[in-house]
Amino acid sequence: MAYRLNSKKIEQDTLHWLDERGIKLEEIAELVMYLQKDYVPNLTMEECMISVERVLKKREVQNAVLTGIQLDILAEKNQLIPSLQEMIVHDEGLYGVDEILALSIVNVYGSIGLTNFGYIDKVKPGVLKKLNDKNDKDTHTFLDDIIGAIAAAASSRIAHDATD
Ligand code: MG
Numbered sequence: 001m002a003y004r005l006n007s008k009k010i011e012q013d014t015l016h017w018l019d020e021r022g023i024k025l026e027e028i029a030e031l032v033m034y035l036q037k038d039y040v041p042n043l044t045m046e047e048c049m050i051s052v053e054r055v056l057k058k059r060e061v062q063n064a065v066l067t068g069i070q071l072d073i074l075a076e077k078n079q080l081i082p083s084l085q086e087m088i089v090h091d092e093g094l095y096g097v098d099e100i101l102a103l104s105i106v107n108v109y110g111s112i113g114l115t116n117f118g119y120i121d122k123v124k125p126g127v128l129k130k131l132n133d134k135n136d137k138d139t140h141t142f143l144d145d146i147i148g149a150i151a152a153a154a155s156s157r158i159a160h161d162a163t164d
Contacts, residue, residue, distance in 0.1 A: 031151035068142030102145035109156035116152035
């Protein structure tokens with residue numbers, strides 16, 4: 001029988017695993033507000049939330065979220081190829097594949113997203129600061145970039161709408 005992809009299941013899994021990894025969509029919406037409040041007057045949290053939800057409906061985004069979370073989990077379980085294991089668990093600066101994967105999210109909404117992604121990765125506001133805490137036992141090497149990228153993409157959507 002031909003293989004049939006269950007799109008609904010992929011979407012549900014994406015939301016489930018973000019929650020499982022301690023991420024609330026409201027926290028991503030707060031990052032969007034942080035990025036856009038100076039540019040879009042009267043922007044509401046509800047609009048930020050809607051934009052985050054829209055971004056999460058894209059398959060490219062779901063694919064990146066699930067792949068990144070899977071690698072973080074395997075690293076926590078010490079199940080990766082040894083050299084990869086070491087780089088991911090220590091969030092090694094020259095590894096860089098975490099950022100590259102996150103760019104597949106940012107790219108969905110064009111070049112404004114890239115600027116936002118670079119900025120938020122540098123400042124690390126809100127939930128990104130929590131994810132970057134190297135003292136906790138969890139591995140978020142991929143998840144921090146993914147969350148920043150979702151926020152950047154959701155911000156780009158709002159910026160595009162505001163200029164229309
Ligand atoms: Mg990272």
